[in-house]
Amino acid sequence: MDNTDLISDLLPAYSLDCLDADEAEKVASHLPECSRCRQELQDYQELLSRMALSVPEHSPSPELRGKILAATQPAREIHQIEVKSKPVDKAQSRWNANYFWKIALPAWGVLSLIVILLLGMSNISLGRRLASLEAGRLGFQTVSLSGTDTAPQSVGLLVISPDGQDGCLVVDGMPALADDQDYQLWLIRDGQRTSGGVFHSYASGYGVLWIHTEQPLVSYEAFGVTIEPIGGSPDATGDKIMGGNLN
Amino acid sequence: MAKLKPLQPAVNFSELSDPDLLNWIKNADQSALGELYDRYHRLVYSLAYQTIGESAVAEEITQDVFLRIWEKAATYHAEQGKVLTWIVTITRNRAIDLYRRRRIRPENNPLVWEELTPLERSDGTNIEAEVDRSMMRTSIRTALASLPAEQRQALSLAFFRGYSHSEIAENLQEPIGTVKTRIRLAMQKLRQYLLDEAGLEND
Numbered sequence: 001m002d003n004t005d006l007i008s009d010l011l012p013a014y015s016l017d018c019l020d021a022d023e024a025e026k027v028a029s030h031l032p033e034c035s036r037c038r039q040e041l042q043d044y045q046e047l048l049s050r051m052a053l054s055v056p057e058h059s060p061s062p063e064l065r066g067k068i069l070a071a072t073q074p075a076r077e078i079h080q081i082e083v084k085s086k087p088v089d090k091a092q093s094r095w096n097a098n099y100f101w102k103i104a105l106p107a108w109g110v111l112s113l114i115v116i117l118l119l120g121m122s123n124i125s126l127g128r129r130l131a132s133l134e135a136g137r138l139g140f141q142t143v144s145l146s147g148t149d150t151a152p153q154s155v156g157l158l159v160i161s162p163d164g165q166d167g168c169l170v171v172d173g174m175p176a177l178a179d180d181q182d183y184q185l186w187l188i189r190d191g192q193r194t195s196g197g198v199f200h201s202y203a204s205g206y207g208v209l210w211i212h213t214e215q216p217l218v219s220y221e222a223f224g225v226t227i228e229p230i231g232g233s234p235d236a237t238g239d240k241i242m243g244g245n246l247n
Numbered sequence: 248m249a250k251l252k253p254l255q256p257a258v259n260f261s262e263l264s265d266p267d268l269l270n271w272i273k274n275a276d277q278s279a280l281g282e283l284y285d286r287y288h289r290l291v292y293s294l295a296y297q298t299i300g301e302s303a304v305a306e307e308i309t310q311d312v313f314l315r316i317w318e319k320a321a322t323y324h325a326e327q328g329k330v331l332t333w334i335v336t337i338t339r340n341r342a343i344d345l346y347r348r349r350r351i352r353p354e355n356n357p358l359v360w361e362e363l364t365p366l367e368r369s370d371g372t373n374i375e376a377e378v379d380r381s382m383m384r385t386s387i388r389t390a391l392a393s394l395p396a397e398q399r400q401a402l403s404l405a406f407f408r409g410y411s412h413s414e415i416a417e418n419l420q421e422p423i424g425t426v427k428t429r430i431r432l433a434m435q436k437l438r439q440y441l442l443d444e445a446g447l448e449n450d
Contacts, residue, residue: 015434
C-alpha cells in the first residue's frame with residue numbers, strides 16, 4: 001500500500017474533521033502534492049453536503065429573512081461591523097449595544113464616520129494623521145496601531161472618548177480570517193492583557209469595534225490585536241496583527 | 248406631466264447560478280443575498296436545528312451563517328467545491344461549535360439517522376430546484392438507510408456532534424479501531440453510491 005492509498009483511507013475521517021491532530025497533519029501535508037487525493041476529498045466534502053439534505057426539513061420564522069437583510073444594510077453603509085459575541089468571561093470590558101445606540105451614537109456615529117472616511121483615503125498614513133487631528137480637536141485621544149511583520153499592511157486607529165470610558169477602533173488592511181476565527185483587541189497594562197472585544201472585518205479588510213470598559217481606556221499602556229478562535233480567547237494565543245502605545 | 252417609467256430590475260437573480268449570486272453578494276448586493284437565502288435557508292436552519300435541538304438557537308445560527316456569507320463571499324472559490332458544500336461547511340462548523348460551547352445535552356436532540364423518518368413536504372416556490380433537491384434528498388436517505396446500523400450510528404456522531412474518533416469510541420464503548428473502520432467504510436460506501444448515481448445520470 002503506497003502513501004496515497006494510506007492517505008486515501010484517512011480522507012473520509014479528515015473530511016468529517018474527526019482525525020487526531022497528527023493524522024490530520026499527515027493528510028494536510030500530502031494534499032498539495034496529490035491531485036487524486038484532492039479530488040477524492042472534494043467528493044467527500046460534497047457527500048457531506050448531501051448528508052445535510054437528509055435531515056427533516058423545518059423552516060425558521062418568516063421574520064428572519066428581513067432581520068438578516070436589515071443587519072447587512074447599515075453595516076455596509078457605514079462599514080460598521082457587528083460584534084460577534086460578548087468578550088470572554090474573564091475580561092473586564094463589555095459591549096453594551098443599548099448604551100451606544102441610546103446615548104453615545106450621535107457623537108460617536110459622526111466621529112466614527114469621519115475616522116472611517118479619512119481612513120478610507122488612498123493615503124492611509126495621511127488619513128490617520130488627519131483623523132487624529134480631527135479627533136483631538138473634539139477632545140478625543142487617539143492611539144495609532146501599526147501592523148506587525150505578520151500583517152505589515154494592517155493599520156488601525158483607536159479613538160478614546162474624553163472621559164476615557166469608551167472607544168472606537170477602526171482598522172483597515174486586515175488579513176483574511178478562517179471561518180472559525182475572529183480578531184480580538186487586547187488592552188495591556190503591567191504586562192497583563194484584558195480583552196477589549198472580538199470582531200471581524202469585511203472582505204475589503206475594513207472593520208470597526210466599539211469598546212466600553214469598566215476601567216478607563218486611558219489607564220492602559222498599550223493595545224494590540226491578535227487572531228483568535230471564534231468568540232475570542234481568555235488570553236492571547238494567536239498571531240499579533242497590530243499594536244500601538246498610548247502616548 | 249410626463250409619466251415616469253417604472254424602473255426595471257436589471258438582473259433576475261432567481262435565474263442566476265449559485266456562484267454568480269455569490270459574485271453579486273461580494274459586491275454588497277442585498278437582493279442577491281435575499282435570493283441565496285430563499286434557496287438555502289431551510290437547509291441551513293434544518294441542519295442547525297438537528298444539531299442543536301432548539302429553534303431560537305437554530306435561528307441564531309442561520310442568521311450568523313448568512314451574515315458570514317455576506318462578509319466572506321470573496322473567499323469562496325468555485326474550483327474548491329460547490330456553493331452548497333461551502334454553506335454546509337459553514338453551518339456545520341458554527342452549529343457544532345455552539346453545541347460544544349453551550350454543552351447541550353445529547354438527549355435533547357436525537358440523531359436523525361438512527362431512525363429515518365418520512366420526508367416533509369417543502370413549501371418552496373422554485374419547483375425545478377425543489378424537484379432536484381428532493382431527488383438528491385431521497386437518494387442520500389436511501390444510501391444512508393442501506394448502511395449497517397452501527398456504521399450509521401458512528402457516522403452520525405461525527406457528522407452532527409463533531410466528535411473525534413476517540414470521543415465516538417468512548418460514547419459507543421467500542422475500540423477506537425472499530426470506530427475508525429465503521430466511519431471509513433460508511434463514507435466510502437456512500438461516496439461510491441453517489442458516484443454510481445452520477446454515472447447513471449451521465450449515461
